[in-house]
Amino acid sequence: KNEVEQSPQNLTAQEGEFITINCSYSVGISALHWLQQHPGGGIVSLFMLSSGKKKHGRLIATINIQEKHSSLHITASHPRDSAVYICAVVPASYNTDKLIFGTGTRLQVFP
Amino acid sequence: DGGITQSPKYLFRKEGQNVTLSCEQNLNHDAMYWYRQDPGQGLRLIYYSQIVNDFQKGDIAEGYSVSREKKESFPLTVTSAQKNPTAFYLCASSLGSTLYEQYFGPGTRLTVT
Numbered sequence: 001k002n003e004v005e006q007s008p009q010n011l012t013a014q015e016g017e018f019i020t021i022n023c024s025y026s027v028g029i030s031a032l033h034w035l036q037q038h039p040g041g042g043i044v045s046l047f048m049l050s051s052g053k054k055k056h057g058r059l060i061a062t063i064n065i066q067e068k069h070s071s072l073h074i075t076a077s078h079p080r081d082s083a084v085y086i087c088a089v090v091p092a093s094y095n096t097d098k099l100i101f102g103t104g105t106r107l108q109v110f111p
Numbered sequence: 112d113g114g115i116t117q118s119p120k121y122l123f124r125k126e127g128q129n130v131t132l133s134c135e136q137n138l139n140h141d142a143m144y145w146y147r148q149d150p151g152q153g154l155r156l157i158y159y160s161q162i163v164n165d166f167q168k169g170d171i172a173e174g175y176s177v178s179r180e181k182k183e184s185f186p187l188t189v190t191s192a193q194k195n196p197t198a199f200y201l202c203a204s205s206l207g208s209t210l211y212e213q214y215f216g217p218g219t220r221l222t223v224t
Contacts, residue, residue, distance in 0.1 A: 043203075088153075098209060099154075099209050103153045
């Protein structure tokens with residue numbers, strides 16, 4: 001079983017819909033990253049959080065450390081949000097040099 | 112503009128040849144990382160470096176080598192010992208560790224036949 005699990009693996013939505021992508025992990029962590037990978041392959045960092053909630057534009061990330069779970073929400077989704085969203089954790093038991101990555105959630109938003 | 116660059120974007124090599132992938136950053140970041148991405152799998156760490164002239168093996172270092180002679184540069188060599196080198200390779204950097212925002216390059220897609 002992977003230490004970082006994302007759900008769903010694939011997600012399709014109509015423009016304007018509210019999107020939720022989930023990330024569950026089985027290890028203690030120091031922080032969690034949400035990343036966005038566009039079809040060309042480049043990856044952009046969206047959020048890094050260790051508690052609570054962060055918001056940037058239409059994107060909201062939350063984390064519940066006790067439940068070992070994080071969610072990424074996209075409000076008013078748009079076709080340009082189509083990408084693979086990747087969750088990665090910084091394990092608390094290691095030094096802070098390594099990330100453990102989920103396999104990603106592929107989102108397609110149709111007009 | 113500050114950023115991280117990788118070249119080339121696509122690379123084709125014959126089996127048995129070593130190949131070097133370039134990674135350069137002008138963000139003044141101390142930490143640099145090389146990842147490999149295969150379909151259906153999460154990114155896997157090949158090598159990382161937190162300071163010039165020092166680097167550490169990641170989870171899948173066998174068949175790869177790196178150098179960190181300059182702060183801004185962290186080239187990766189895929190040697191002929193790497194059994195399955197065809198993959199998408201991503202370089203990343205951060206201020207100091209994975210507790211900082213990660214900046215990724217555009218990636219190099221290597222195909223070995």
